[in-house]
Amino acid sequence: MTSLTKRSKVVSNKKMTFWEKIYLPAIVGGMWITFGHLFKKKITIRYPEVKREFSDIYRGKHVLKRDDEGRERCTACGLCAVACPAEAITMIAAERKPGEEKLYREEKYASTYEINMLRCIFCGFCEEACPKEAIFLTREIVKAGYERDKFIYGKDVLVEPVDPAKRIDITRRQTPEVLEFKKDKNQRHNVH
Amino acid sequence: MLLYKTILASAILIMSLVVAMYSTLIERKMAGFFQDRLGPDRAGPWGLLQPLADGIKLFFKEEFMPNTADKFLYILGPSLTMFIACLISAVIPWGPDIVINGQTFSLQMADVNIGILYVFAIVSIGVYGIMIGGWASNNKYALLGAIRASSQMISYELAMSLSIIAIVMMTGSLSMRDIVNQQQGLNWNIWYQPLAFLIFLVCAFAETNRSPFDLPECETELVGGYHTEYSSMKLGFYLFSEYINMFISGAVMATLFLGGYHFPFIDKLGLSPNAFAFVSFLVLFAKITFFGFIFMWIRWTLPRFRYDQLMRLGWKALIPLAILNILITGVVILLNQ
Numbered sequence: 001m002t003s004l005t006k007r008s009k010v011v012s013n014k015k016m017t018f019w020e021k022i023y024l025p026a027i028v029g030g031m032w033i034t035f036g037h038l039f040k041k042k043i044t045i046r047y048p049e050v051k052r053e054f055s056d057i058y059r060g061k062h063v064l065k066r067d068d069e070g071r072e073r074c075t076a077c078g079l080c081a082v083a084c085p086a087e088a089i090t091m092i093a094a095e096r097k098p099g100e101e102k103l104y105r106e107e108k109y110a111s112t113y114e115i116n117m118l119r120c121i122f123c124g125f126c127e128e129a130c131p132k133e134a135i136f137l138t139r140e141i142v143k144a145g146y147e148r149d150k151f152i153y154g155k156d157v158l159v160e161p162v163d164p165a166k167r168i169d170i171t172r173r174q175t176p177e178v179l180e181f182k183k184d185k186n187q188r189h190n191v192h
Numbered sequence: 193m194l195l196y197k198t199i200l201a202s203a204i205l206i207m208s209l210v211v212a213m214y215s216t217l218i219e220r221k222m223a224g225f226f227q228d229r230l231g232p233d234r235a236g237p238w239g240l241l242q243p244l245a246d247g248i249k250l251f252f253k254e255e256f257m258p259n260t261a262d263k264f265l266y267i268l269g270p271s272l273t274m275f276i277a278c279l280i281s282a283v284i285p286w287g288p289d290i291v292i293n294g295q296t297f298s299l300q301m302a303d304v305n306i307g308i309l310y311v312f313a314i315v316s317i318g319v320y321g322i323m324i325g326g327w328a329s330n331n332k333y334a335l336l337g338a339i340r341a342s343s344q345m346i347s348y349e350l351a352m353s354l355s356i357i358a359i360v361m362m363t364g365s366l367s368m369r370d371i372v373n374q375q376q377g378l379n380w381n382i383w384y385q386p387l388a389f390l391i392f393l394v395c396a397f398a399e400t401n402r403s404p405f406d407l408p409e410c411e412t413e414l415v416g417g418y419h420t421e422y423s424s425m426k427l428g429f430y431l432f433s434e435y436i437n438m439f440i441s442g443a444v445m446a447t448l449f450l451g452g453y454h455f456p457f458i459d460k461l462g463l464s465p466n467a468f469a470f471v472s473f474l475v476l477f478a479k480i481t482f483f484g485f486i487f488m489w490i491r492w493t494l495p496r497f498r499y500d501q502l503m504r505l506g507w508k509a510l511i512p513l514a515i516l517n518i519l520i521t522g523v524v525i526l527l528n529q
Binding site for chain 2: 027030033034035038042
């Protein structure tokens with residue numbers, strides 16, 4: 001009979017020999033194996049002191065970027081919310097009043113912008129959809145909490161600080177390849 | 193003399209409790225190391241305060257008693273188990289005599305001339321704690337666990353006692369102190385009675401309900417076995433007495449087979465009697481620790497036996513072997529006369 005895989009094994013019900021029946025050699029063999037494990041390298045990572053290394057393109061908590069002059073880039077176009085498969089993003093758009101030119105880059109901005117971190121699956125589609133390079137996923141972890149409402153992150157948490165020293169670095173996500181991809185008009189979502 | 197005995201008794205009791213307390217930590221640490229983990233290391237340096245944290249947790253847990261339980265027996269179960277576990281240490285010689293102000297004192301609580309019989313008597317009472325606990329809980333899993341425990345302990349007690357008869361035939365005495373004193377230096381019983389030692393070791397695992405003979409508690413099929421319905425410190429007593437039993441059975445095995453507190457050359461160091469007693473005690477303690485290690489090592493190596501395998505091993509393998517061992521010992525003794 002031909003087997004479907006090369007890994008199949010023929011099982012036999014042959015009688016055990018005396019050596020196998022007394023069971024002790026097997027026990028000693030097993031104990032020898034476990035004894036070896038005593039001296040193996042431990043795989044435990046002592047979490048708060050030591051942190052596991054993240055992948056280069058780790059997708060964590062979102063950030064809403066400001067431009068070089070400290071103005072919010074987001075124009076509340078809603079493409080991220082459309083792209084979001086988990087429907088985690090909601091926003092309300094507002095018109096920029098005269099005198100607010102220092103705060104918002106364009107005439108329209110998001111007066112509220114909320115991401116429900118319990119719904120978010122950190123796929124990064126919002127980042128891909130964003131035509132204004134406004135939203136990015138960072139290497140920061142979304143912290144655990146006791147209450148569900150605390151997981152709806154608003155602009156107070158998401159928008160990065162104005163202070164240039166405290167800006168959040170997203171160069172790992174916004175590589176030249178990514179920028180090139182965003183200019184590619186063959187990709188349907190890049191056509192505006 | 194009464195004062196001395198009181199002090200000794202409390203010292204032994206406290207020692208057993210502290211050792212049992214820290215065995216829980218060592219067990220978890222060992223489990224971790226055997227599985228390439230680190231084990232508990234959060235409470236205090238290297239997790240040294242973990243047993244304290246566990247104890248405090250057990251004390252503050254809700255004290256739950258099932259409605260249908262037999263109240264008196266339900267409380268009696270764990271208390272009895274704990275009490276019995278502490279009793280056996282009375283006949284174990286912890287070291288040679290010490291001298292205080294010219295008076296000699298024995299490091300053994302009671303040198304009864306039927307020491308071994310006493311040990312077996314107490315061990316067989318030990319099964320009542322589990323039986324009563326399982327029965328009083330009024331729960332099918334607890335009852336199943338208790339039934340398994342009692343049949344297992346009764347079966348293995350037989351082989352255990354039979355294996356010791358060979359030792360008794362060799363020494364011609366039932367007193368623990370006599371048995372120890374005949375094993376000076378490296379003249380240990382294990383060299384003369386390896387088979388008896390093996391049988392005794394296996395039975396000790398079964399008697400203390402340690403893996404691979406932990407069918408009475410059997411988490412995977414019986415929820416928790418006889419202590420399913422127990423919580424708080426009553427559960428703590430059950431778990432704790434297992435570790436005391438482990439310690440004491442280690443002490444019994446060291447005494448009967450590994451020469452107790454004897455070790456080659458420590459009597460030739462020219463130490464004062466008290467220092468000698470102390471060193472001897474440390475030797476005994478090291479041997480007990482060795483057995484503790486074996487207990488844990490086996491636990492994290494072997495899977496649990498099936499019930500029919502357990503019974504077959506006890507009745508069809510260990511008891512005939514023990515009887516054969518007695519026969520061989522008898523023949524050798526006769527030939528040497």
